[in-house]
Amino acid sequence: MTAARKLPAAQESAPKGPSIFELVNQGLEGVDVEGFVVAAKKYGDDHARELADLEAGHHPLQRKRAR
């Protein structure tokens, strides 16, 4: 009974790592988020068109950037 009462407290004090949402945000640092957003809106689930545009150099991630 004592052990059962102690268990939740031990679990609560265990160190917690970053959430998946925090992990994804960390991983997106330096990524062309805008390019992915434009691509997602342009292609949706149409991966055939996306691949064709990648091969042709017309994908939103390949767009010209202003310097």
Add this chain to the structure above:
Amino acid sequence: MIEFDADELLDALNRIARREGLTARLDRGAALAALAEARWLSAGRPELEPAALLYAFGHRSKDFGPALWLFLRGLLRAHAAANGFELEMTDVEFATLSAGTARGEIEALELRGWFAARLRPLGQKSKRPPPKRPR
């Protein structure tokens, strides 16, 4: 080792999608199946996990919607870093791999090879030439 919770993963996908104004589909069954497949493909080896995650979620992309790719781009980089690896892959390379995986044109073993050439231990100097700048 891949220990993501399917509900937390879908919640994070939903939050990223809403923030960026994208569509996400939250299929719990597909998320559980993708995580199980990724665990099986990576066999507990952290260096195989990014490829396994991309394959397992990528060929189910219609169950998660267009927000999946931005989500996976961030997740794979951070997951690799958490396991001590730098993922040397441009956004365009990632888009090519993900679209090919979604179409069923890239198999799990092929993806594993792509990632093996692009994962290096953190702190080790890159052997790849820097990506070309867009003109």
